[in-house]
Amino acid sequence: MDKIFRVNMTNLTTRxxxxxxxxxxxxxxxxxxxxxxxxxxxxxxxxxxxxxxxxAPGLLSGTxxxxxxxxxxxxxxxxxxxxxxxxxxxxSAQMFARMGIKALIIEGLPADDKWYNLHLTKDGVxxxxxxxxxxxxxxAVIDAVSERLGKKVGxxxxxxxxxxxxxxxxxxxxxxxxxIRSHGRGGLGxxxxxxxxxxxxxxxxxxxxxxxxxPEKFKTAARIFAKALLDHPVSGQGLPTYxxxxxxxxxxxxxGLPTKNFRYGQFAxxxxxxxxxxxxxIVERGGKPxxxxxxxxxxxxxxxxxxxxGNYLTSGFEYETIWGLGADCCIDNLDDIALADHHMDDIxxxxxxxxxxxxxxxxxxxxxxxxxxxxIRLIKDEIGKGTPLGRILGGGAAHVGKTFGVTRVPVVxxxxxxxxxxxxxxxxxxxxxTSTMGADHTAGYTIATNILGVGGSVDxxxxxxxxxxxxxxxxxxxxxxxxxxxxFVAFPALDIPECLPALIDxxxxxxxxxxxxxxxxxxxxxxxKLERAFNIGAGFTNMHDRLPExxxxxxxxxxxxxxxTGEEIDEFWNF
Amino acid sequence: MKITVKLFxxxxxxxxxxxxxxxxxxxxxxxxxxxxxxxxxxxxxxxVNGRHAPLEQELQDGDSLALFPLVGGG
Ligand code: SF4
Numbered sequence: 081m082d083k084i085f086r087v088n089m090t091n092l093t094t095r096x097x098x099x100x101x102x103x104x105x106x107x108x109x110x111x112x113x114x115x116x117x118x119x120x121x122x123x124x125x126x127x128x129x130x131x132x133x134x135x136a137p138g139l140l141s142g143t144x145x146x147x148x149x150x151x152x153x154x155x156x157x158x159x160x161x162x163x164x165x166x167x168x169x170x171x172s173a174q175m176f177a178r179m180g181i182k183a184l185i186i187e188g189l190p191a192d193d194k195w196y197n198l199h200l201t202k203d204g205v206x207x208x209x210x211x212x213x214x215x216x217x218x219x220a221v222i223d224a225v226s227e228r229l230g231k232k233v234g235x236x237x238x239x240x241x242x243x244x245x246x247x248x249x250x251x252x253x254x255x256x257x258x259x260i261r262s263h264g265r266g267g268l269g270x271x272x273x274x275x276x277x278x279x280x281x282x283x284x285x286x287x288x289x290x291x292x293x294x295p296e297k298f299k300t301a302a303r304i305f306a307k308a309l310l311d312h313p314v315s316g317q318g319l320p321t322y323x324x325x326x327x328x329x330x331x332x333x334x335x336g337l338p339t340k341n342f343r344y345g346q347f348a349x350x351x352x353x354x355x356x357x358x359x360x361x362i363v364e365r366g367g368k369p370x371x372x373x374x375x376x377x378x379x380x381x382x383x384x385x386x387x388x389x390g391n392y393l394t395s396g397f398e399y400e401t402i403w404g405l406g407a408d409c410c411i412d413n414l415d416d417i418a419l420a421d422h423h424m425d426d427i428x429x430x431x432x433x434x435x436x437x438x439x440x441x442x443x444x445x446x447x448x449x450x451x452x453x454x455x456i457r458l459i460k461d462e463i464g465k466g467t468p469l470g471r472i473l474g475g476g477a478a479h480v481g482k483t484f485g486v487t488r489v490p491v492v493x494x495x496x497x498x499x500x501x502x503x504x505x506x507x508x509x510x511x512x513x514t515s516t517m518g519a520d521h522t523a524g525y526t527i528a529t530n531i532l533g534v535g536g537s538v539d540x541x542x543x544x545x546x547x548x549x550x551x552x553x554x555x556x557x558x559x560x561x562x563x564x565x566x567x568f569v570a571f572p573a574l575d576i577p578e579c580l581p582a583l584i585d586x587x588x589x590x591x592x593x594x595x596x597x598x599x600x601x602x603x604x605x606x607x608x609k610l611e612r613a614f615n616i617g618a619g620f621t622n623m624h625d626r627l628p629e630x631x632x633x634x635x636x637x638x639x640x641x642x643x644x645t646g647e648e649i650d651e652f653w654n655f
Numbered sequence: 656m657k658i659t660v661k662l663f664x665x666x667x668x669x670x671x672x673x674x675x676x677x678x679x680x681x682x683x684x685x686x687x688x689x690x691x692x693x694x695x696x697x698x699x700x701x702x703v704n705g706r707h708a709p710l711e712q713e714l715q716d717g718d719s720l721a722l723f724p725l726v727g728g729g
Contacts, residue, residue: 220724239687267662313699313724313725313726314727315723315727318725318727319726319727319728320662321664321665322726323728324728325728326663326664326726326727326728327727327728327729329664329723330700330723330726333663333705333721333723334702334705335705355664356664381728398728399728399729436656521729522729525729527729528727531700532699532700532727533700533725534725534727537707540707541706567729568727588673637705638705639708
């Protein structure tokens, strides 16, 4: 039977609870948001006594369903002040599910100045004082915990940025190669740091595993689903070959690759940092062009990127990171960006927030545009060491903009705008504006339809149809984020008719229920409304669903401007 | 007339990245695609001067035609 593990850091007690009926149908984002909305006062301080940090595997995590190993983490965000869910691969979602942990809820704050670790088994949680690993980077923590407890244990950890409660701190998760995947966005690492938990280890020895109500039906649906993933050209060929970074050239061509802190839509050095170049570099140096972030991923958009000498530099090297330090900061050296990515993983800060922040810092004169070595130094020696400048930078793009008097600050609700210019790809602008999470491309990925021709086509430069497109995708995404599925299953789901029904069939077969497509849509709507209600309680209004003023400046090459009125944006919530 | 053709991702294999080509006036995108030995069903994104274009679109002198297989990321 599934259980809730609850940890109270104020009195250092733990409990195993049965799952309340109201939570039974939820998993992943649906569950973290439900728990945060139910138990966290919306007006609390994100780093204070009343915030809670919640981890929940998806509804299908721990089963044989392809790509179902994503873990959701939720809390009130220190970066945005909104509700937050950030999901990641790695080995922990599957271990949670096998141990029957529906959610882990961490509440309270320790009264003393000590650091702790948590250890999870199928029977419960123990809280232990931690001294040796405090101040250490994530790679060292994962290695040391594997050394202490064995190679097979799962690890969820924060680096120095989380310990210092920086608003861009992330939470890192051990992947199948003992490297790192991250709950990146929203500063959830700072919440874990506020609770003085350096790491969470887990051992699923003797765990009961996941029971499937209708194994035959499950197997049939799983086969159809996996075939759709492999048959679609994006998930079957493009992603495993070039990674997500294949997008650099596409967005550059479309004039939507934000360059020099969102001044231009094209970058002269694009080909040097493109997925095509990255693929050739990886092959030449003996790295791995394709790699999964969790066991059971059959798309494998990740990779292992080596340095010139053939040593491991980074993995999970994503388009957004490469765009952000590349085009947005005008750095055309892929090795510099890879080394920066390595340090960001080790220190434990979100690579999107940090890249957008660096663009703002360059705007503010902290370092020149194009200074790759300068970026590496700031990450390692200022942010990583928590110098006064490092603490300012670690606060994220909005924070740095204020500190240096910059007005060109690409954020919504305090979160850095990722890799697609909202003026020349207007659908994603609606997603940035309205997402309950602050600017977030994954919340409703209109790039598929605006740029890539997946799921139909909507002209990226025109306003027509964008609000509806973003709404439909945000509803669908909220539901998919509850299943434990990687969001890239959306590519086949949008184009191959059997794919989505197979996904729903797997959920039905797993739990012995009979959800329809409409039920799933309603679940997505319910989650979005629940998250929005939390944000309203936290003081957000429709006036926060707006893009920064500077997007009224035309962006070359199409000289597109952000021309949605407030009323047009507010239409989003009419469902 | 002169046009620039840009190829991306797997379309570069055994072909080129960027090439200037001389084509007769009235050439449409589809003709260039076929001349390159690409199949219509392999195409993901077709852009002329950075805007999505149908294969029937007639090319003008100085145009830049970009061809991508179906790719994605995020
Ligand atoms: S496709 Fe990429 S992000 Fe998705 S599960 Fe696989 S490796 Fe992870």
